Amino acid sequence: MNFQLLLIFSASLAVESLFCGPANHIEDIGSYTVIFFGETSEGVFIDCTGMLIPSLNSNETHTDTVITTRYCLQSENHNNIKVLPMILFQLMGPHGNNKILRIYLPNKNVTRRSKTQPQPNIAIVKLRNSFRISSYCLPLCLPEQNEMLSPSISNCIFYRFAEFDHVISFLPLKMNILSHQQCKSTIRNVKIDSSSQICGEEQSDGTQLDTDYHKDMILEGFPLICLKNERAYLYGVQDWLQTTKAGENYKPVVLFTAVSAFINSINLFLNDSIADI
Structure with a gap:
């Protein structure tokens, strides 16, 4: 990693x-x-x-x-x-x-x-x-109340943190924001709320998201930060991560709690x- x-x-x-x-x-x-x-x-x-x-x-x-x-x-x-x-x-x-x-x-x-x-x-x-x-x-910065994060937004980063002997390291992962329908078709039977949840997948073909149980990972508080008008906005915090493999083109999906809600x-x-x- x-x-x-x-x-x-x-x-x-x-x-x-x-x-x-x-x-x-x-x-x-x-x-x-x-x-x-x-x-x-x-x-x-x-x-x-x-x-x-x-x-x-x-x-x-x-x-x-x-x-x-x-x-x-x-x-x-x-x-x-x-x-x-x-x-x-x-x-x-x-x-x-x-x-x-x-x-x-x-x-x-x-x-x-x-x-x-x-x-x-x-x-x-x-x-x-x-x-x-x-x-x-x-x-x-914070988004507006109920501001929707469009799938066309390409400059969003999901940050994960780990601790190695009290030294904090981070892993920035560029994310694609999925529409509600794309998310439903990907995670299938899991209910999602488009008003308070954001769905994303890693842009890179070689995913690094399926390392959720790395022994040095800090487990909570990971943010989704997007750039807008040359400012960094906190759009979400990690809700959960789906890593169940579902075919050749599988990519882990991250569901975020939407701050704008x-x-x-x-x-x-x-x-x-x-x-x-």
């Missing part, structure tokens, strides 16, 4: 040019990423990754909000989880004491998911302390208008 080490930049850039999803940082995904980790007498344990998003005030110079996956956080003791920007984790090791203040787990009642479908695999996290926006710590709910949560868990 061609995991890449995170690039670390030390340049001091103007906040105005950094506020939301500068495309020149898309190759250095660590600028947008935080690590959720715990420390015990046995060592440091990484739970998952998350993506920084803007705070409510677009003029802010700090951000305190992260999107990750429901399965990362729903069963943990949140008081013991620490949060640190990935590049600082790489540079200085696990340190600090920034923790989770509140968590919002969107319910499928705000989507068109059926009773038999699982809850959306997304969590919005408010941190106790904010991080200053810098080249080490950048928020991704929950923009209004996210804003209400950040305004303290929705109760956290």
Whole structure:
């Protein structure tokens, strides 16, 4: 697997040019990423990754909000989880004491998911302390409420992360976005909700997606990031991955929880208008 080490930049850039999803940082995904980790007498344990998003005030110079996956956080003791920007984790090791203040787990009642479908695999996290926006710590832009990601969009990347002796590496995979009908014909009997899920397959003929159980893989929090108008947008987080082979032309299919389905709910949560868990 061609995991890449995170690039670390030390340049001091103007906040105005950094506020939301500068495309020149898309190759250095660590600028947008935080690590959720715990420390015990046995060592440091990484739970998952998350993506920084803007705070409510677009003029802010700090951000305190992260999107990750429901399965990362729903069963943990949140008081013991620490949060640190990935590049600082790489540079200085696990340190600090920034923790989770509140968590919002969107319910499928705000989507068109059926009773038999699982809850959306997304969590919005408010941190106790904010991080200053810098080249080490950048928020991704968010799509509009219910914004559909067209199959014609070709500049989308699915990032997966792995840990090797506390060094974080990443695997960027360029994705083709599938229409609802293409997705249904590919995954067959699995129900999908076009209002809250995005379906994609790897562009490359030689897939690297069927490595889901690699022993060093961080299991939760993988993002789907797309470039639009020279900005990087967080369109989805991994829901599940289908790797069951289905013929010669088989390609694994990734289903993402669509962030755009929950923009209004996210804003209400950040305004303290929705109760956290």
